[in-house]
Amino acid sequence: AQSVSQHNHHVILSEAASLELGCNYSYGGTVNLFWYVQYPGQHLQLLLKYFSGDPLVKGIKGFEAEFIKSKFSFNLRKPSVQWSDTAEYFCAVNVRGTGRRALTFGSGTRLQVQP
Amino acid sequence: DGGITQSPKYLFRKEGQNVTLSCEQNLNHDAMYWYRQDPGQGLRLIYYSQIVNDFQKGDIAEGYSVSREKKESFPLTVTSAQKNPTAFYLCASSQGDGPTNEKLFFGSGTQLSVL
Numbered sequence: 001a002q003s004v005s006q007h008n009h010h011v012i013l014s015e016a017a018s019l020e021l022g023c024n025y026s027y028g029g030t031v032n033l034f035w036y037v038q039y040p041g042q043h044l045q046l047l048l049k050y051f052s053g054d055p056l057v058k059g060i061k062g063f064e065a066e067f068i069k070s071k072f073s074f075n076l077r078k079p080s081v082q083w084s085d086t087a088e089y090f091c092a093v094n095v096r097g098t099g100r101r102a103l104t105f106g107s108g109t110r111l112q113v114q115p
Numbered sequence: 116d117g118g119i120t121q122s123p124k125y126l127f128r129k130e131g132q133n134v135t136l137s138c139e140q141n142l143n144h145d146a147m148y149w150y151r152q153d154p155g156q157g158l159r160l161i162y163y164s165q166i167v168n169d170f171q172k173g174d175i176a177e178g179y180s181v182s183r184e185k186k187e188s189f190p191l192t193v194t195s196a197q198k199n200p201t202a203f204y205l206c207a208s209s210q211g212d213g214p215t216n217e218k219l220f221f222g223s224g225t226q227l228s229v230l
Contacts, residue, residue, distance in 0.1 A: 004157075006157075009155065036219075043221045043222070043223055044205065044207075044219075044221040045221070046218050046219070049218070090157055090158065092158075100163075100171075101146055101163075101165060101209065102146075102148055102160050102163040102173060103160075103219060104160070104174075105150070105157045105158040105159070106157050107155060107156055107157035108155075108157045108158075
């Protein structure tokens with residue numbers, strides 16, 4: 001079964017620090033990859049997604065992620081975080097060609113940005 | 116406004132009782148999903164439905180049941196067989212075929228607790 005690993009469970013950064021959150025998936029087929037964010041008191045929302053093409057994808061609010069197929073990774077980055085980036089971040093994957101469109105999520109990373 | 120409505124926001128279950136969580140969407144989406152969110156475990160898929168009158172078990176379906184009699188509605192019943200029902204339950208929907216449509220829209224969730 002496909003699985004998603006997020007190794008950083010809780011990250012604390014100061015404003016203006018750079019961010020990289022790790023995400024690895026277990027399936028070797030063709031995958032669609034996503035990062036979702038849950039701000040305090042808000043719905044889960046899509047941050048960015050990768051389906052094909054350029055492995056470096058850009059999302060909202062200055063976030064980007066790089067798909068490295070050889071490493072089964074899709075790490076999320078931001079060069080300079082802000083206090084408003086405090087949230088929980090989830091990596092997710094679904095596998096093409098299986099008939100299952102539902103996403104498999106990682107366990108999440110709680111990011112706390114200190115002013 | 117288009118979106119997904121989950122009710123109630125908070126729900127309490129007594130031992131041996133079945134409870135039903137409501138999920139309604141007015142986005143005209145074909146697919147709907149139920150996830151369970153536990154601290155440190157991320158989102159785990161309970162059931163999903165890709166079309167009306169059809170649904171499939173997710174990764175943790177035991178102790179849960181669903182129906183999909185209408186496109187806009189996908190209620191989840193937590194049965195007495197679910198021994199650890201305390202969790203935050205999220206409903207989501209998505210539209211269409213093909214990878215470019217695999218964007219999930221989430222509801223605001225229902226917190227279920229056992230009395």
